[in-house]
Amino acid sequence: MPTNRWSQLAETISSRSRTITLSFIIFALIIQTINRSSFAIAAIETLCFVAYLVLIWSSDGWLMDYRKRAAAVILIWLLLAAAWIGFDTYKTSNILIFCLIAYNALRLPGSLSILFTAAIIVLDAAIWFFMERVSIDVIFMYSVVHGGMYGFFWGARMRRESNAIKQQHYQELRVMHTQLEQTHRALKQSHKELEEASVRSLRYAVLEERTRIARDIHDSIGHGLTSVIVQLQALPYMIKANTAEADATLSNVLDVARNCLTEVRTVVHQMAIDDAGLGLLALKSLINSVQEQSGLQITLNVKGDVTPWKADVSELLYRVLQESLTNAIRHAKATHVHVSVNEQPEKITMRIQDNGSWTGDAPPSPGFGINGMRERCECAGGSFFMRTNHPHGLALIATIPVDNCPMEGE
Incomplete structure (x- = not known):
């Protein structure tokens, strides 16, 4: 669906915009790090920033599989922990750890995301306690901040996924609505064709019944009139030959003519009724057809x-x-x-x-x-x-x- 493609394009642009914005922030942090630190520390911190940039820019590429993403998160956290312990880059490491927690909440599967975040919070607390000698209250505060940040981004992820599901349902409903409209139009067309077929079948029944009436006229009245004509043609000869036989023939001719007249009147009466109501004629045709076929x-x-x-x-x-x-x-x-x-x-x-x-x-x-x-x-x-x-x-x-x-x- 074109609308679905536009929706996917809009989501891709929005995601890229967030990634670009975060990248600019990280570049600004890299510049500040280079200006205030020694070359070795700056190099280590820059490496950490670049590793995180690779992570966020590769998530829709070769890091599509969640197992690869999980492995990348572990490696980056190990790099940050090593830089923190070995070169005392706790500020940079903590900034990127916050970013890593946000990434966990947004891009890793639910249970794995919670597991990794809990592990990061516990290990960071251990580093703070054993390396920096920070009090329990400060460690607890940092842990709560880490957990709060994870909750905030997890909520954002849930809202995004909920909106995506709603959008998908909306698209499915639109597709279903379109299909229902097409089905409705097809049913209307079928209904119209069925009505036309019904009218044609009724007209065919009417034509069939009229054909039967015409055949009856031909077989009965036509035969009778033919008999009248033949006997009238022979009547002059009968009068000359045998008067009594001629009288009998004339009487027979009159009977045949009267019968023909009666049949004509009957047929005309039926035709008059049928012209007034063609539906009745169709019923008669159906009855005749059923009688002939079934007995x-x-x-x-x-x-x-x-x-x-x-x-x-x-x-x-x-x-x-x-x-x-x-x-x-x-x-x-x-x-x-x-x-x-x-x-x-x-x-x-x-x-x-x-x-x-x-x-x-x-x-x-x-x-x-x-x-x-x-x-x-x-x-x-x-x-x-x-x-x-x-x-x-x-x-x-x-x-x-x-x-x-x-x-x-x-």
């Missing part, structure tokens, strides 16, 4: 005037009927299903009854499919119930409001 006998009864159904209502009723018929075939072992659709001014009620094998007084525990239908209906502001159908079987009742979704095509 299940399904009857459909429509009550009330059919009005234009809304897209979500049509899809919801289609899915509920589809799942109900699937359950009737797969689980109920039903041979007949009765479907009734009752449209009222404010709601549509669809009831699916089967003659399946269930004989209990209470309906069975709902499974994934039933729960899915109930959730669909409730999300649309409706309801879904499952009841027993005496003497055996189940009845599923779905009620859907008709004013909660946009119209088809809007």
Whole structure:
């Protein structure tokens, strides 16, 4: 992440700034040492300062491993102790020991840092006591100052690490938020594609049902009209040959024509209903398809005037009927299903009854499919119930409001 890189860069610059500032302070101390000391002492003290400078500048390089850092701290402290004992450089040694304690608190692991600092404080107290002959009170004061300095820098380290952890958590939350936004956009796109696919499936069902009606017209009415034409063409010859046979033929032609007219009126009535509510046409197509594929006998009864159904209502009723018929075939072992659709001014009620094998007084525990239908209906502001159908079987009742979704095509 670009923000993470900028954060790391800012932390690196801040760390380098602290190291540079400390280096300038140490250089100032080296200059003062050279001006006030002999050449040998100045050389020893300068060596101690340079050793500490190497330590702080190499911590992010070849001293990245904490074991190497610990070894470097031990060597530098031994150098400081040797200079203090051998050349009486206690001022310089104590200044750098303070710096070494601060380094322990900031750069060594917790337990190792505490162990090294305690060892330095104890050994320094021993040198003060045996070499400088300082009183116990002064040694105790120096030890408390050393411990206080360690506590101060340890607190600074804890705050720095806490801020780093907070920053890391913040970056992780930002990454997670970005991923959630991307997932949300993907889900919205998937939902849109699913809605489009549902509309296409409903339109395909409508087209399939209209194709079936057209085929029925061709097979029934077309055949009847063809028979009428053939008999009318033969009628003049029959009149000349046999009047009685001609009368019978004419009577038959009239019957066929009346039947064709009845079928035409029926189909026109169905088409008028289907044009008013394409969702109902999709339900009919589904019923015909299930009957052809499974042999299940399904009857459909429509009550009330059919009005234009809304897209979500049509899809919801289609899915509920589809799942109900699937359950009737797969689980109920039903041979007949009765479907009734009752449209009222404010709601549509669809009831699916089967003659399946269930004989209990209470309906069975709902499974994934039933729960899915109930959730669909409730999300649309409706309801879904499952009841027993005496003497055996189940009845599923779905009620859907008709004013909660946009119209088809809007």
